[in-house]
Amino acid sequence: MRGLRLLASWVLALFLIFMFLQATVHPLPNPPEGFVKLFDRPGENIVFQTMAINTGMSWLEPTGRVVVAILELIACLFLFIPQTRRFGAVMSFFILAGALGVHLMPDVLGREVPLSLTPGETETDGGQLFALSIGMLAISMLLIFVHPGRRKNPFR
Numbered sequence: 001m002r003g004l005r006l007l008a009s010w011v012l013a014l015f016l017i018f019m020f021l022q023a024t025v026h027p028l029p030n031p032p033e034g035f036v037k038l039f040d041r042p043g044e045n046i047v048f049q050t051m052a053i054n055t056g057m058s059w060l061e062p063t064g065r066v067v068v069a070i071l072e073l074i075a076c077l078f079l080f081i082p083q084t085r086r087f088g089a090v091m092s093f094f095i096l097a098g099a100l101g102v103h104l105m106p107d108v109l110g111r112e113v114p115l116s117l118t119p120g121e122t123e124t125d126g127g128q129l130f131a132l133s134i135g136m137l138a139i140s141m142l143l144i145f146v147h148p149g150r151r152k153n154p155f156r
Contacts, residue, residue, distance in 0.1 A: 002148050006082075009147040012139050013079040016092055019136055020072040034117065037069035047129070049117055051102065051109050071095055079143075089143040096137040103130045 021027055026036040034046035040062075043049055048065040052058055072095060078088025102109045112124035 005146055005148040009082075009085060009143060012143040012146065013085055013088070016089075016136060016139060016143070017076045017079050019132070020076050020092070024069040024072050037065050037072075040065075044117070046115070046117055047109065047113055050114060054108055068095070082147075086144060086147050089140050089147065093137065093140040093144065096133055096140055099133045100130075100137055103133060 023035070024037045026039065031039070034040060034044055037045065037048075042062040045061060045065050048061040048068075051064075052060040057064075071091070075088050075091040075095060078084040078091060080088075103111055111127045111130040113129050114121060115123045115125060
């Protein structure tokens with residue numbers, strides 16, 4: 001049973017790591033413009049620029065975006081190391097809870113994110129980013145409970 005929990009822990013952790021890396025540094029070719037946190041030019045990240053415009057908090061783009069990206073990369077590091085995986089899952093839970101909270105506030109971001117910063121464009125992602133944050137939040141919670149604890153020494 002412990003082996004199955006360890007395997008599930010690795011699968012869930014690697015999925016979260018892949019998704020966080022995809023959003024921060026985008027290792028795959030041809031990244032979508034406006035959706036890569038660390039490599040978008042200031043003012044071009046669609047999510048954080050939309051939040052900055054809607055709230056009037058100009059520090060959200062690029063400062064808030066870079067801070068969130070660094071926190072996501074630190075969570076990836078903790079998720080990758082088995083001894084710190086549960087802490088990484090808790091950290092990713094809080095990051096994703098914040099993302100979900102922002103999506104649930106229509107005055108800040110809303111469930112549907114625009115696909116372009118061009119004024120007059122009404123095309124949105126149809127809630128895909130919102131659904132992804134819900135799924136990743138659920139996986140983070142599952143990982144907190146699935147990851148096996150330290151093995152107790154039977155000889156003590």
